[in-house]
Amino acid sequence: MASKPRIKLPKKASAGEVITIKxxxxxxxxxxxxxxxxxxxxxxxxxxxxxCAFEGATVFECDLDPAISANPFFEFTAKxxxxxxxxxxxxxxxxxxxxxxxxxxxx
Amino acid sequence: AFGFSALPxxxxxxxxxxxxxxxxxxxxPAEGRISLTAPEIAENGNTVPISVEVESAMSGxxxxxxxxxxxxGNPNPDVCTFRFSELSGAATATTRMRLAKTQNVIALARMKxxxxxxxxxxxxxxxxxxxx
Numbered sequence: 001m002a003s004k005p006r007i008k009l010p011k012k013a014s015a016g017e018v019i020t021i022k023x024x025x026x027x028x029x030x031x032x033x034x035x036x037x038x039x040x041x042x043x044x045x046x047x048x049x050x051x052c053a054f055e056g057a058t059v060f061e062c063d064l065d066p067a068i069s070a071n072p073f074f075e076f077t078a079k080x081x082x083x084x085x086x087x088x089x090x091x092x093x094x095x096x097x098x099x100x101x102x103x104x105x106x107x
Numbered sequence: 108a109f110g111f112s113a114l115p116x117x118x119x120x121x122x123x124x125x126x127x128x129x130x131x132x133x134x135x136p137a138e139g140r141i142s143l144t145a146p147e148i149a150e151n152g153n154t155v156p157i158s159v160e161v162e163s164a165m166s167g168x169x170x171x172x173x174x175x176x177x178x179x180g181n182p183n184p185d186v187c188t189f190r191f192s193e194l195s196g197a198a199t200a201t202t203r204m205r206l207a208k209t210q211n212v213i214a215l216a217r218m219k220x221x222x223x224x225x226x227x228x229x230x231x232x233x234x235x236x237x238x239x
Contacts, residue, residue: 018196031205033182059194062202065185067178069154069203069236076189079165079196 005100007088012105013080021052021060022075025090025098031066047072047098049091055084080106123179123213127225130175130215136225141174143214143226152206152236161198161216161224165191170219171198180210205236 003026013019025047032044044066052060060076078086083106090098127136144158163171170193176186189200198216206212213227 054194057194058190058192060192060200061190062200063188063190065183065187067181067183067186067205069205073201073203075158075201077195077197077199079194 005088005090005098007086007100007102009078009086009102009104012107015081015106016079017106018077018079019104020075020077021086022073023050023052023088023100024071024073026071027090027092029064029066029068029070029072033066045093047090047092049089050074051089052076052078053087053089054078054080059086080104082106120179123177123184126175126177126184127213127215130217131223132217132221134217134221134223136215136223138225140218140224141214141216141226143212143228145212145228145230147229148231148233149206150233152208152232152234154203154236155206155230155232156201156203157212157214158201159189159199159214159216159226163198163218165195165197166193168219171216172219173217174198174200175215175217176202176204177213177215178204178206178210179213181205181207186212206230206232207235208232 005025008022030045034042050062059078085103088100140162149155161171174189177184191198209231211227216224
């Protein structure tokens with residue numbers, strides 16, 4: 001249902017810097033409002049939760065409702081104090097979990 | 108993606124107010140501190156960029172805990188809820204949303220001290236985006 005997520009964040013930052021992170025994941029985000037050509041409701045299937053954590057500590061989260069566009073995009077910030085790895089998690093209505101990681105070097 | 112259904116039921120003012128009341132948890136939403144950026148005119152309601160920014164030090168007691176986005180003319184007013192932490196560094200976020208028709212987008216921020224701030228923007232929609 002979803003493809004490999006795309007993450008954009010700087011490779012390096014200075015301690016205490018607030019960096020910008022952009023994420024995009026391919027997903028239909030079927031709203032549950034649509035009907036097929038025979039008039040039957042197409043069941044809802046969306047990503048309902050997104051989380052960004054740094055070394056196990058939550059940085060940013062979002063609860064998504066069907067009004068979020070297909071291929072959910074987020075841009076947000078993170079304050080980095082030390083080198084480490086960001087972990088990104090998307091949770092699908094069907095229970096699937098999509099994950100991505102990216103490290104940052106902090107001088 | 109476009110479907111072929113009849114018009115879906117739209118969120119009524121009551122559902123939007125109920126969502127605001129639940130988020131505010133007894134506080135009265137005030138003006139200021141939160142700013143919502145949305146286009147005046149969205150040609151395609153399937154993907155409308157929106158951004159929020161809340162004035163907050165993001166440390167100690169001066170922390171914006173969460174921001175809820177609502178759309179009062181969609182089949183359901185809920186859009187998303189952002190949750191921030193001290194590690195966020197700033198209470199700002201951007202995403203892309205669906206708008207079924209011309210309507211108000213509402214952003215509410217809840218601070219750690221329980222105060223709630225609100226901003227709203229009307230977005231005129233040329234082509235609706237809820238598959239209706």
